[in-house]
Amino acid sequence: MGCSTGNATPPTPAIAPGSEEIDAEAVARELGERGPDPRLTDIVPAFDAPFFQAGLAGYSDAAMRIVARRHGCPLCVTEALLDRTLLAGGRGFAKADLGELFDNVPGGEDDHPLVGQIMGSDPAEMAAAALKMIEQGARPDRVYRQMAEQSPGTEHAAPDDAAHADTFAAIDLNLACPVKKIARKARGGHWLAEPDGAIAIVRAVRDALPSRVPVTIKVRRSFDDTPEMAANFDRIMDACFEAGVAWATVHARTVQQKYIGPSRWDLLREIVRKNPDRVILGSGDIWSVSDIFRMISYTGVAGVSVARGCIGNPWIFRQARQMMAGEAPTAPTIDEQREVLLSHFELALGVNAQMRRPELHTAKAMRKFGIRFAAHHPEGETVRRAMIAVESLDDWRKVLDEHYNAREKITAS
Numbered sequence: 001m002g003c004s005t006g007n008a009t010p011p012t013p014a015i016a017p018g019s020e021e022i023d024a025e026a027v028a029r030e031l032g033e034r035g036p037d038p039r040l041t042d043i044v045p046a047f048d049a050p051f052f053q054a055g056l057a058g059y060s061d062a063a064m065r066i067v068a069r070r071h072g073c074p075l076c077v078t079e080a081l082l083d084r085t086l087l088a089g090g091r092g093f094a095k096a097d098l099g100e101l102f103d104n105v106p107g108g109e110d111d112h113p114l115v116g117q118i119m120g121s122d123p124a125e126m127a128a129a130a131l132k133m134i135e136q137g138a139r140p141d142r143v144y145r146q147m148a149e150q151s152p153g154t155e156h157a158a159p160d161d162a163a164h165a166d167t168f169a170a171i172d173l174n175l176a177c178p179v180k181k182i183a184r185k186a187r188g189g190h191w192l193a194e195p196d197g198a199i200a201i202v203r204a205v206r207d208a209l210p211s212r213v214p215v216t217i218k219v220r221r222s223f224d225d226t227p228e229m230a231a232n233f234d235r236i237m238d239a240c241f242e243a244g245v246a247w248a249t250v251h252a253r254t255v256q257q258k259y260i261g262p263s264r265w266d267l268l269r270e271i272v273r274k275n276p277d278r279v280i281l282g283s284g285d286i287w288s289v290s291d292i293f294r295m296i297s298y299t300g301v302a303g304v305s306v307a308r309g310c311i312g313n314p315w316i317f318r319q320a321r322q323m324m325a326g327e328a329p330t331a332p333t334i335d336e337q338r339e340v341l342l343s344h345f346e347l348a349l350g351v352n353a354q355m356r357r358p359e360l361h362t363a364k365a366m367r368k369f370g371i372r373f374a375a376h377h378p379e380g381e382t383v384r385r386a387m388i389a390v391e392s393l394d395d396w397r398k399v400l401d402e403h404y405n406a407r408e409k410i411t412a413s
């Protein structure tokens, strides 16, 4: 299950008239000189730069997150995990963490801070799933399932602080995923057409979690372009922040758009202007490091979610840090690419250790990344074809030996 609808399109520039004039290098340098934004570090202390890795179903597992962090990404979000799967103790739970690699602590010590994202159709179930995530299942499974059946707002024994000291830095509620309703029940972005339900979920989760755990939302700019849906969006935003939501990440496409066509930075800018005292993060059409700083400057968001632009491109985070330090962003050398490709495979193998055929599963998963990584290579098409044929770590190493041996610098795409 995931938020991908299988129709992601190639890069399109966002609709942002006038943004061509923005000097991304100057914006980055100024942000670097200003230092971390206290609005972000107050919520998650290590969120010390205005960008993060988005939830990306089918991609943003612990392996991808750790690779991003090694390149300077200050915060990562899990892919959307279904509340029901979490409550059933199924694969959704394992996917949020590193499995055996770091002793089943979410993300392990190399994967903090990590925001856990959940999605679902029922307020009590969402609240129980959020608590289970934060507590890492410290109570028996049947207790969480009972909570899921109670009416929202029922008092529960206070969680043991030690049980969630090292788990998720925040819980993010997905009100954005465009995948169709199941059994006529809303979830993800479909809640934007049913504001009462969206608001009930947010309140139930906020009430169920200890107050020091931030609750955040991921939302689309609207369900569609009708005035009725725009009003729903405003109502949901007001109610969520009144309920205590710490930030909203706004994807500047409608739910109806799925991932097709440009995002509307012009409308995102209006949303930021309408919500001056609220922390708004932005998403949509971040394809290069300059886009991060262009979005901040154009829209006024406090931070930027890097999504498709970081698949096979963890260097975007290093480049952002470089630009904030007033340096020119550097493209990855062949040696750097080799090192990342190898460590990403090895980390993914650790994440998948409990699968039936971990090496084959990892090889297949890495093909998707390979296609994107290959774009940095001067013989991209040849490398891509070699990568999509791999079935084991040995095969992967052979591709690296054959194609990633040069010592000279190359230009990133």
Ligand SMILES: Cc1cc2nc3c(=O)[nH]c(=O)nc-3n(C[C@H](O)[C@H](O)[C@H](O)COP(=O)(O)O)c2cc1C
Pocket: 002, 003, 004, 005, 008, 054, 055, 056, 057, 058, 078, 079, 080, 117, 174, 176, 218, 251, 259, 263, 283, 284, 285, 286, 287, 305, 306, 307, 308, 309
């Ligand atoms: C394959 C795929 C999977 C995604 N999965 C999630 C997800 O699980 N949770 C989430 O909040 N957003 C998800 N998104 C949305 C992205 O986080 C992001 O908001 C969107 O891609 C827009 O940014 P971009 O145009 O820069 O890629 C997904 C997007 C894609 C393409």
